């Protein structure tokens with residue numbers, strides 16, 4: 001299967017992992033930590049974090065940092081992919097004929113999620 005980056009991946013896990021690189025770069029760029037008192041570490045018990053405008057993106061990044069993805073199961077990767085697709089869908093409101101990188105990514109991610117393999 002060919003991914004957006006043109007790399008061939010041999011496994012489904014590898015494929016999803018590669019697919020997650022794009023939202024990770026994008027979300028990392030989106031979130032502005034310069035005024036964050038928590039150093040960009042999401043704390044679910046902190047009301048400030050919950051109401052923060054970057055809260056959702058920050059939570060995603062903290063849950064799915066590269067290190068944890070390396071050991072993630074397919075189910076966790078699919079979970080991360082679903083959350084990333086939902087996030088990008090919400091923040092990117094382009095019409096359905098748009099073919100920018102984000103819309104192309106969303107199309108590929110949604111396509112994969114619709115036909116995803118059994119998580120066994």
Ligand SMILES: [Zn+2]
Pocket residue numbers: 094095098099100101102103
């Ligand atoms: Zn677009």
